[in-house]
Amino acid sequence: QQKMAELQELENTGGESILGDNTLDSSRLAGNRLNLDVYPDGCRQFLELFERQKAKVLQVEFLRLNCNEDLIGSTLSILPDLRSLKSLVLKGGHARDEFGACQRGSLASLPQDFGDLTCLTHLDLSFNSFCMLPDCVVKLPSLSVLLVCYNSMHGLPEDIGCLRKLTSFSAMKNHLRCLPQDIGKLVALKTLNLSENSLESVPEEIGNLHNCTELDLSGNLLTGIPTSLANLRSLRQLHLHSNLLVTVPASLASLPNLSRLDLQNNRLRSIPLEIESSPFVHLRGNLLGEPEMKIVKTCNVTVSLYISSFTVTPEGCKVFLACGVQFYFPPGAAISLVTIHFQKLAPDPRWVKLKHHDVVLSEVMELRPHGIEFQQDVQIWMPFASPRTLREREVIVQTFSGQDWTDLRTQVEWRGRPKRVACCSVPHFSWFLVISRLVENKCRVPQGGTLLFSSVDPNIKVIFPPGVTKEIRRVKLQVGSYDLDSRASPLLYLSQNSSEDFLRPVKIQLPLPPGVTGLTLDRSRLHLLHGDLHAHTWNDISDQVVLEITHLYALFEVTHFSWYWLYYTTKTYVGDIARKVYEKLRMYQVNFIALQRKKDPEQVLLQCILKHKVDPVLKKLHDRYRGPEPSDIVEMFEGEQFFAAFERGIDVDADRPDCVDGRISFIFYSHLKNVKEIYVTSEVDRKGQAVKGQVSFYRGAVPENIPEDATKRRKGPDSHWLATLPIKLPKLKSHGSEQPSLQNGFSFPPLNLGNAETGYLTQANLLSIAGRIGSDWQTIGLNLGMTYQQIQEDLNRQILDMLFSWAQQNMHTHNCIGKLISAMKESRRQDIADEIQTIIDLGREKYRESIRRVGLDQDSTPGTSLALYKCL
Numbered sequence: 001q002q003k004m005a006e007l008q009e010l011e012n013t014g015g016e017s018i019l020g021d022n023t024l025d026s027s028r029l030a031g032n033r034l035n036l037d038v039y040p041d042g043c044r045q046f047l048e049l050f051e052r053q054k055a056k057v058l059q060v061e062f063l064r065l066n067c068n069e070d071l072i073g074s075t076l077s078i079l080p081d082l083r084s085l086k087s088l089v090l091k092g093g094h095a096r097d098e099f100g101a102c103q104r105g106s107l108a109s110l111p112q113d114f115g116d117l118t119c120l121t122h123l124d125l126s127f128n129s130f131c132m133l134p135d136c137v138v139k140l141p142s143l144s145v146l147l148v149c150y151n152s153m154h155g156l157p158e159d160i161g162c163l164r165k166l167t168s169f170s171a172m173k174n175h176l177r178c179l180p181q182d183i184g185k186l187v188a189l190k191t192l193n194l195s196e197n198s199l200e201s202v203p204e205e206i207g208n209l210h211n212c213t214e215l216d217l218s219g220n221l222l223t224g225i226p227t228s229l230a231n232l233r234s235l236r237q238l239h240l241h242s243n244l245l246v247t248v249p250a251s252l253a254s255l256p257n258l259s260r261l262d263l264q265n266n267r268l269r270s271i272p273l274e275i276e277s278s279p280f281v282h283l284r285g286n287l288l289g290e291p292e293m294k295i296v297k298t299c300n301v302t303v304s305l306y307i308s309s310f311t312v313t314p315e316g317c318k319v320f321l322a323c324g325v326q327f328y329f330p331p332g333a334a335i336s337l338v339t340i341h342f343q344k345l346a347p348d349p350r351w352v353k354l355k356h357h358d359v360v361l362s363e364v365m366e367l368r369p370h371g372i373e374f375q376q377d378v379q380i381w382m383p384f385a386s387p388r389t390l391r392e393r394e395v396i397v398q399t400f401s402g403q404d405w406t407d408l409r410t411q412v413e414w415r416g417r418p419k420r421v422a423c424c425s426v427p428h429f430s431w432f433l434v435i436s437r438l439v440e441n442k443c444r445v446p447q448g449g450t451l452l453f454s455s456v457d458p459n460i461k462v463i464f465p466p467g468v469t470k471e472i473r474r475v476k477l478q479v480g481s482y483d484l485d486s487r488a489s490p491l492l493y494l495s496q497n498s499s500e501d502f503l504r505p506v507k508i509q510l511p512l513p514p515g516v517t518g519l520t521l522d523r524s525r526l527h528l529l530h531g532d533l534h535a536h537t538w539n540d541i542s543d544q545v546v547l548e549i550t551h552l553y554a555l556f557e558v559t560h561f562s563w564y565w566l567y568y569t570t571k572t573y574v575g576d577i578a579r580k581v582y583e584k585l586r587m588y589q590v591n592f593i594a595l596q597r598k599k600d601p602e603q604v605l606l607q608c609i610l611k612h613k614v615d616p617v618l619k620k621l622h623d624r625y626r627g628p629e630p631s632d633i634v635e636m637f638e639g640e641q642f643f644a645a646f647e648r649g650i651d652v653d654a655d656r657p658d659c660v661d662g663r664i665s666f667i668f669y670s671h672l673k674n675v676k677e678i679y680v681t682s683e684v685d686r687k688g689q690a691v692k693g694q695v696s697f698y699r700g701a702v703p704e705n706i707p708e709d710a711t712k713r714r715k716g717p718d719s720h721w722l723a724t725l726p727i728k729l730p731k732l733k734s735h736g737s738e739q740p741s742l743q744n745g746f747s748f749p750p751l752n753l754g755n756a757e758t759g760y761l762t763q764a765n766l767l768s769i770a771g772r773i774g775s776d777w778q779t780i781g782l783n784l785g786m787t788y789q790q791i792q793e794d795l796n797r798q799i800l801d802m803l804f805s806w807a808q809q810n811m812h813t814h815n816c817i818g819k820l821i822s823a824m825k826e827s828r829r830q831d832i833a834d835e836i837q838t839i840i841d842l843g844r845e846k847y848r849e850s851i852r853r854v855g856l857d858q859d860s861t862p863g864t865s866l867a868l869y870k871c872l
Contacts, residue, residue: 032084037064037094039515043071050078058082061119064089067105067128080113085120093127093150094514104129104150115139121165126150138162144188149173161185172196172216184208195219195239196414207231218242218262219414227251241265241282242414250274265413309341324383324421325365333376340429341368347433353405357480357493359436361385361395361422367429370402377425381413384422384434393436397424400431438478438493445473445496454479457490459553463507473498475561489513489554489566496561505557513568518551523671528556531563538565546612588670590636593618594695594725595627601730602653603831606644606695607675608636608668631697631723636668641700642722646680650693650727653681656838665700677831682729691729697722769803769832781806783823 034049034057036042042065050057061084065075072090079088092105107128115136123137126149133148138157145168153174161182168191176197184205186192189212196219207228209215215232216239217225223244229235230251238252241264250272252261261281263271268283275281310319316331323344345364352360361384382397395412398405408424422434443452445464454460456479464475473496480491489510512521526549530541548555554566589611597603605625609617614630636642643663646652651662658665658676668674682691699720781802810816817840824833 032059032061034060034062035064037066037089037091039066041069042066043069043075046075047071047078059084061086063087064091066094067092067107068095068103070106072105072107076107076111076114080111080116083117083119085117087122088117088120089122089124090128091124091126092129102127110134110136112136118142121145123147133157133160141165144168146170149193156180156183158182164188167191169193179203179206181205187211190214190234192216202226204228210234213237213257215239225249230254233257236260238262248272248275253278309339312338312340326381326421328379329374330376330378333374333378335375338372342366345431351400352433354435355437357438357478357491359393360433361436362434364400365432367432370430371428373428377427378429379423379425380432381421381423382432382434384420384436394439395422395434395436397422398433398435399426400433402430405433438480441477443475445469445475447472452477457511459509459511460490460492461509462494463509464502465504465507468502468504468506469498470503471498488568492564494561494564501559505559507555507557508564509553509555510564510566511553512549513566516568518549521549521671523547523549526554526566526568528554529563529565531565538563588636588638588668589633590668591630591633592697592723592725593627593630594727595621595625596727598624598626601728602679602681604678604680604695604727605675606664606678607673608642608666608697609674610670628725631725634722638668638670640668642666642668643698643700644676644678644695645698646678646693646695646727648693649682649684649691650680650695650729651682653679657841663698677834679831679835680727680729686729686732688731690731693727693729694724695727696724769836780823780827780829783826784819 034046036046039045046057046065058081060082063079063082063085065072067090079085090105090107092107093102094105095103105128107125108130113136114134115138118141120140121142122145123140123143124145124147126147128148128151130148130151130153132153133156135157137143137146138159140163142165143163144165146163146166147168147170149170150173151171153171154177156171156176156179158180159182160180161184163186165188166186167188169186169189170191170193172193172195174197176194176199178199179194179202181203182205183203184207186209189209191214192209192212193214193216195216199217199220199222202217202222202225204226205228206215207226207230209232211234212232213234214237215229215235216237218239219242221244222240223246225240225245225248227249229238230249232255234257235255236257237260238255238258239260239262240248241262243266245263245266245268247268248263248271252258253272253274259280261275261278263275264282271283276283312319312329312334314332314334314336316329316333319327319329321342325342343366345366347360347364352364354360362382365382380397384395395410397408397410399408408426411423413421413423426432439454439456441452441455443450445468447467447469449464449466449468451464452462452475454477460477460479462475462477475497476495478493480493489512492508492510494508512518513526516526526542526547527540528542528545528547529538531538545556545558558564590608591611591614593605593607593609593614595605597605605621607617609630611633618630643660643665645663652659652664656664656678664676664678666674666676682693684691699722784806786802786806807816810819813819817836821833821836824830824836
């Protein structure tokens with residue numbers, strides 16, 4: 001974590017580091033997956049990674065990139081070389097405009113040799129600027145999933161039927177006007193989504209998709225559907241809502257597996273009895289049984305003060321205004337002739353009062369005479385101007401009574417792309433306005449507690465524990481959008497119907513800002529902001545709450561509700577928030593723990609923990625470790641050095657680079673774990689008795705710029721001592737746990753595992769490691785690649801024999817030490833893996849020192865270096 005924090009610092013300051021590059025590569029390139037769409041500069045990182053580790057990148061099978069970046073064009077030229085690719089996601093929508101809407105990516109074409117990706121089975125090109133599906137996509141022989149949603153395509157290739165293995169295809173939210181006949185050749189297709197387009201007809205060949213289970217043609221301009229749909233015997237769901245259908249074939253009712261037929265919001269005046277009587281058919285929003293209505297079209301309204309009118313009769317009518325507003329007066333709504341006057345007005349802030357984060361989407365429509373009562377509710381459709389309806393917002397029609405604005409129950413409908421209208425029903429006329437508001441999620445909080453999460457982002461949760469309140473409270477949650485460039489989490493607003501604080505803390509979970517994970521997070525840059533609605537200010541409350549950071553989320557507890565926001569600053573940010581953090585000296589209260597592994601008491605875990613985290617840390621370690629109670633609370637400065645020294649017959653059992661004069665060195669950072677695992681030994685003969693020792697913690701150098709008043713308490717005879725905790729090594733048994741040795745009747749020829757350039761593991765090193773493997777030896781043997789039969793044959797030799805047997809077989813194998821380290825990690829013995837790495841690092845350093853002593857520089861050939869090493 002410390003390396004990742006340093007790397008983040010280097011990225012922000014423009015610095016370079018070989019170690020940082022390697023750390024970055026390993027954190028981004030996880031096996032055969034490369035997910036770079038979560039980073040604002042993912043394409044740049046891909047190009048740099050390809051330059052440094054081309055061989056590894058060429059083996060990537062799963063790749064995700066952000067198409068809102070300028071470098072996406074340069075990146076595309078490399079993608080055809082990744083012949084192992086199985087899944088490729090090239091999506092836009094990672095940036096937002098001034099309205100908070102997702103911006104489409106700049107991708108409008110693909111290189112011709114893109115069709116050479118013969119292993120590609122999954123391709124996602126959504127939220128881009130394609131006008132046509134590239135021809136190279138049709139040449140992908142293994143493609144089974146194709147997503148091209150939210151583009152600007154007007155048609156599909158005539159030879160799209162070449163994608164014979166395609167099982168799922170989605171082209172929703174495009175401008176498709178027609179479909180090629182070749183679409184009927186997609187015989188493997190199971191899911192087809194062509195919703196929210198401009199289709200006026202569907203070819204009869206669509207009835208050849210015999211394996212299709214879900215077909216979505218909703219939100220188009222279809223006036224009819226082909227009778228061949230009755231051939232889709234596998235079809236389970238058919239979505240035809242929000243079209244212009246006036247009739248549907250009765251044969252649809254005979255589909256044997258059909259469980260949902262959605263025909264809502266069409267122009268159906270009659271429907272076959274077989275379909276109408278089916279329980280899976282949805283017909284709401286049609287004109288079934290209604291008489292033909294008189295349609296009146298008024299003149300165009302071009303200016304806000306232009307006044308016009310129309311007349312409504314008791315027979316009812318539909319009215320279409322040139323400005324896009326529509327009315328439906330059912331028969332009997334008016335008892336006599338009524339002249340309705342209308343005008344459009346600009347929304348004046350002096351009388352149009354908005355709540356926080358409300359957005360006006362239309363002009364004000366005034367309908368007179370005000371307050372006229374209709375015998376039946378009149379339906380009004382009002383178009384609204386917005387780039388697109390955001391997922392985190394809802395559209396609402398408001399009406400003005402002369403004193404205040406009230407919300408009307410509103411539905412959003414499509415009237416042909418790209419127009420959207422807000423529909424509501426009213427009993428009388430006044431002023432009407434369309435706004436958008438953050439989606440509200442509400443719940444009742446009883447004494448037993450409950451859970452509330454956002455429907456906009458389910459990762460945002462509010463957990464109410466039992467006993468949080470005595471009386472039932474009503475709570476409201478809203479989530480706002482954010483700018484990706486600001487590195488901020490979604491804006492969270494919480495409110496309740498009571499002015500009193502909760503009796504117990506309420507836990508809130510927020511996702512970390514984009515591009516930030518628990519591994520790359522620098523805690524000093526993460527700030528929790530609290531908004532005061534009355535004072536219209538934001539305060540940094542990071543020091544007032546306990547922030548628990550996981551890989552993807554931040555959790556904290558509060559007792560009162562308001563606005564909350566996670567903000568991640570950069571070094572160049574010099575606002576008030578950053579100054580508070582960078583200029584304020586931090587002192588922390590901590591505890592020390594010293595725990596011994598239950599299976600191997602010689603393995604000791606030492607950790608310096610913030611006092612509020614002691615209990616959860618001990619709870620996680622309880623199953624594997626045991627030890628004394630934590631130390632008393634002491635105070636530590638950020639960046640302060642301290643040491644751990646083993647005393648009373650116990651010593652460190654390895655040559656560690658962080659061991660100075662027998663003491664293990666630490667540097668305290670509040671955002672890191674400050675933990676190390678140490679192997680200890682004792683010179684006392686443990687065959688007859690246990691060794692009761694201890695570990696003591698001492699202060700080291702005091703950080704610079706510490707005020708003089710704060711350093712006064714560090715003076716005196718005990719100023720460097722912090723805490724002492726007992727350590728006990730049990731006596732050795734006469735069998736079982738006794739350390740194996742080369743004198744037990746086993747004889748192996750001398751070996752050196754590894755090579756001169758990378759370092760060796762000797763017999764002595766393997767002997768030391770074997771003494772600590774314990775009951776995990778069989779698992780480690782399997783992870784080393786040994787067969788189960790080999791392990792059973794060597795059972796009598798146990799651990800030592802297994803290690804030396806494997807070493808003899810692999811001493812000349814490339815990267816044998818790396819395989820040994822990986823086996824330890826896979827066996828959950830990170831401690832032994834760290835010890836092996838330390839031995840190798842020390843050996844490599846000694847080798848380099850010997851080279852320097854004889855005067856060879858870095859340009860010496862490997863052969864010369866190896867020969868010299870053997871001579872030495």
